[in-house]
Amino acid sequence: xxxxxxxxxxxxxxxxxxxxxxxxxxxxxxxxxxxxxxxxxxxxxxxxxxxxxxxxxxxxxxxxxxxxxxxxxxxxxxxxxxxxxxxxxxxxxxxxxxxxxxxxxxxxxxxxxxxxxxxxxxxxxxxxxxxxxxxxxxxxxxxxxxxxxxxxxxxxxxxxxxxxxxxxxxxxxxxxxxxxxxxxxxxxxxxxxxxxxxxxxxxxxxxxxxxxxxxxxxxxxxxxxxxxxxxxxxxxxxxxxxxxxxxxxxxxxxxxxxxxxxxxxxxxxxxxxxxxxxxxxxxxxxxxxxxxxxxxxxxxxxxxxxxxxxxxxxxxxxxx
Amino acid sequence: xxxxxxxxxxxxxxxxxxxxxxxxxxxxxxxxxxxxxxxxxxxxxxxxxxxxxxxxxxxxxxxxxxxxxxxxxxxxxxxxxxxxxxxxxxxxxxxxxxxxxxxxxxxxxxxxxxxxxxxxxxxxxxxxxxxxxxxxxxxxxxxxxxxxxxxxxxxxxxxxxxxxxxxxxxxxxxxxxxxxxxxxxxxxxxxxxxxxxxxxxxxxxxxxxxxxxxxxxxxxxxxxxxxxxxxxxxxxxxxxxxxxxxx
Numbered sequence: 001x002x003x004x005x006x007x008x009x010x011x012x013x014x015x016x017x018x019x020x021x022x023x024x025x026x027x028x029x030x031x032x033x034x035x036x037x038x039x040x041x042x043x044x045x046x047x048x049x050x051x052x053x054x055x056x057x058x059x060x061x062x063x064x065x066x067x068x069x070x071x072x073x074x075x076x077x078x079x080x081x082x083x084x085x086x087x088x089x090x091x092x093x094x095x096x097x098x099x100x101x102x103x104x105x106x107x108x109x110x111x112x113x114x115x116x117x118x119x120x121x122x123x124x125x126x127x128x129x130x131x132x133x134x135x136x137x138x139x140x141x142x143x144x145x146x147x148x149x150x151x152x153x154x155x156x157x158x159x160x161x162x163x164x165x166x167x168x169x170x171x172x173x174x175x176x177x178x179x180x181x182x183x184x185x186x187x188x189x190x191x192x193x194x195x196x197x198x199x200x201x202x203x204x205x206x207x208x209x210x211x212x213x214x215x216x217x218x219x220x221x222x223x224x225x226x227x228x229x230x231x232x233x234x235x236x237x238x239x240x241x242x243x244x245x246x247x248x249x250x251x252x253x254x255x256x257x258x259x260x261x262x263x264x265x266x267x268x269x270x271x272x273x274x275x276x277x278x279x280x281x282x283x284x285x286x287x288x289x290x291x292x293x294x295x296x297x298x299x300x301x302x303x304x305x306x307x308x309x310x311x312x313x314x315x316x317x318x319x320x
Numbered sequence: 321x322x323x324x325x326x327x328x329x330x331x332x333x334x335x336x337x338x339x340x341x342x343x344x345x346x347x348x349x350x351x352x353x354x355x356x357x358x359x360x361x362x363x364x365x366x367x368x369x370x371x372x373x374x375x376x377x378x379x380x381x382x383x384x385x386x387x388x389x390x391x392x393x394x395x396x397x398x399x400x401x402x403x404x405x406x407x408x409x410x411x412x413x414x415x416x417x418x419x420x421x422x423x424x425x426x427x428x429x430x431x432x433x434x435x436x437x438x439x440x441x442x443x444x445x446x447x448x449x450x451x452x453x454x455x456x457x458x459x460x461x462x463x464x465x466x467x468x469x470x471x472x473x474x475x476x477x478x479x480x481x482x483x484x485x486x487x488x489x490x491x492x493x494x495x496x497x498x499x500x501x502x503x504x505x506x507x508x509x510x511x512x513x514x515x516x517x518x519x520x521x522x523x524x525x526x527x528x529x530x531x532x533x534x535x536x537x538x539x540x541x542x543x544x545x546x547x548x549x550x551x552x553x554x555x556x557x558x559x560x561x562x563x564x565x566x567x
Contacts, residue, residue: 181422181431188419191408198368198402199471200394200423 016164020157029156035269036163037224041242042249042261043170044217048096049247050255051177052210053190055110058117059218059246061099061124062092064237066219067226071140072133081142081151085223092219093212100211104204109193118240125238139233142226151227159228166224167262170217174258186210190256218246252296254305263304267296321346321475321506322367322398327376329366336362338530339376342508344475349497349507351521351538353514355551359530360510361403364477368400369393381474395423397474401467401481403510405460409453413444416452416463420470438470442496458489465496475506482516490516514551518542526550 001009023029041063048054066088073084103116128134146152153159177183185206188196197203226232253264271292275285300307324342328335336359344350354360366373369390378386380398388396399420408416417435425431439448442462447455452463461481468476478497482490490513497520501507511517517524518538526534526541528550534541541547545557552560 179428181426181428184415184419184422184431187411187415188408191410192406194370195402195406195408195467196419197370197390198394198400198406199420199467200391200399201419202389202391 013168020160026156029160031269031273033156033160033163033228035265036160036167037221037228038245038249038269039262039265040163040166040170040224041218041221041246042253042265043167043174044214044221045246046174046250046255046257046261047177047217048210048214050250050257050260051174051183051190052186052207053256054207054211055114055247056117056243057114057240057247058119058121058243059214060238060240060242061117061121062096062215062218063222063225063242063246064121064124064128064232064234065095065215066092066222067232067237068128068134068140068222069219070223071142071226071232075140075142076133080149081223081227082149085151085220088223089216089220092222093216095219096215097208097212099215100208101204104207104211118243121238121240121243125234128234128238134234137234139231139236142230144230151223152230162224166220171258171262173213173217178258182206182209187256248293252293252303254303254309257303257305260303260305267304321381322508323377323379324367325377325379327363327366327378328374329362329371330374331362335530337366337373340527340530340532342525342532344506344508345523346506347501347504348523349501349509349521351517351524352508352510352527353512353517353524353541354527356512358527358550360527361479363527364400364479364510368398368477370400394471394473397472398477399468399471399473399475400477401464401479403479403483405457405464407452407455407460407463409451411452412448413439413450413452413455413463413466414448417444417466417470420467423471435466435470439466441499442466442469443492457484458486458493461485461493462496465493465500469500469505473505475508476500477508477510479510480512481509482511482513494520514542 019032020029023032044062045056045059049056069091070081070084070088073079073087074081099117099120103113108116129137134140144152146154148158177186185196185201188199188201189203189206193203222237249264249268250261251264252267253262254260271289275288279285302309322342322344324340327337327340329337340363342352352360352363362371365371367378369385369388369392372387377384380396383396385393385396408419414432414435417439418431421431421434421438425434436448439445442465444462444466447459455463465478465481481497482493485493494516497507509517509521521538524536524538524541525532526547533546533550534544548557548560
């Protein structure tokens with residue numbers, strides 16, 4: 001890392017830590033929490049979709065698995081949610097390994113893989129809708145009891161710092177992938193599977209493992225969401241909207257880059273808030289939001305990060 | 321080092337490779353030549369584990385590797401390149417070569433150093449930071465070579481590394497390949513360009529319609545009527561032998 005990049009990173013970290021102190025309202029802090037959370041889930045998608053090039057349309061399945069795992073342990077079995085949290089990550093990771101092994105063993109790539117992940121998410125949604133232990137379509141309510149020991153908070157700033165820690169951890173994982181042998185294997189697989197194989201890479205194993213990591217992250221995100229809203233149901237936990245959001249923030253920011261999902265989440269967060277504030281007409285905000293998305297995707301195939309990287313390269317720098 | 325016996329692979333009704341026997345002694349450069357569609361690339365793919373042979377065996381360094389997955393064959397020390405170059409297009413040349421180097425090096429600094437060294441040895445020292453997708457054809461051929469070489473192979477299977485290059489570039493690659501062999505790596509070379517093989521290989525096998533039709537030194541091969549006919553068509557050998565008198 002260049003000294004300049006180090007400085008920028010340190011400044012960013014300080015600003016992120018100080019942010020809740022300067023934001024004017026609880027609402028604003030809440031928006032910041034949702035942006036960070038979106039960045040975290042986007043990074044989970046980015047590990048598989050960006051770094052390894054395995055574009056999934058159904059990443060919500062890991063999020064939902066995690067959300068249900070910890071919520072059932074907590075609300076039905078009386079576990080402390082902090083203890084249930086790692087179990088949720090493991091559950092998400094296990095589902096990631098399972099879907100990865102099935103899909104990759106069957107040789108599914110590209111749009112076929114994307115469709116299969118979408119189908120898995122739908123299957124999980126339907127199962128959650130009909131099963132007894134998920135309480136079907138009613139969903140599961142977590143009893144409000146705002147104590148930190150209970151993973152519930154009165155002030156949104158505490159949630160903000162937890163979300164920030166999640167984002168920091170996800171950035172560390174992405175950074176490790178940029179530097180490590182495993183990350184190099186994933187990049188090689190993304191670019192050309194046959195060539196990767198010829199150079200001794202166990203493609204099936206690497207892709208499956210990467211889905212496991214990605215699934216564990218999304219699963220951990222599920223617990224955070226459930227503890228924030230104290231309620232989940234099948235369409236929240238396994239609905240296609242979250243899958244789309246995860247891949248959008250990553251692609252808008254720059255898929256396969258360390259900071260892409262964070263940049264994308266901030267950009268989308270601001271666009272979302274701005275369009276909501278500018279117009280009160282029902283649905284018009286969403287139309288503007290959609291148009292901006294189309295413009296970004298059409299004009300910036302490498303995402304917003306790609307735009308910065310091009311600038312830096314033109315000025316003669318490298319390693320953006 | 322490499323012993324191939326009775327290797328056979330069909331696609332539909334066509335026997336692309338039909339009972340091929342092939343030996344590559346350690347430390348040599350062995351050529352596998354033949355006209356277009358003779359089955360050379362399929363033969364390579366079957367040896368390196370990319371397609372499963374229907375029959376026959378492949379022994380590498382004393383071990384049976386018949387039908388083993390490509391990554392296992394590569395880890396054992398037998399690495400192929402591709403005729404149609406397969407660069408990791410959006411990665412830099414250095415990152416491309418590092419993918420190979422990571423196979424034998426666990427630490428990033430070591431892998432990077434090994435990649436730089438290998439890239440320089442094939443004449444790509446000045447291109448390390450270029451995107452692989454921006455390389456010329458000659459650059460891509462070198463990259464194929466560098467990436468495979470970075471895995472520290474014992475046997476390199478080179479699939480037409482000279483096709484599509486101009487005579488100057490061919491001469492350069494010939495030098496590079498020879499240097500690789502002198503560095504202790506055994507080489508099996510598929511080539512369409514006769515001249516390149518003649519100047520490099522100690523032994524040549526000629527493949528036609530899936531079968532080995534001749535083997536020997538390059539000089540002996542070039543004089544073999546069966547080989548001449550395979551390349552130039554039926555009756556060509558007789559016409560050539562007639563010294564042009566028969567037209």
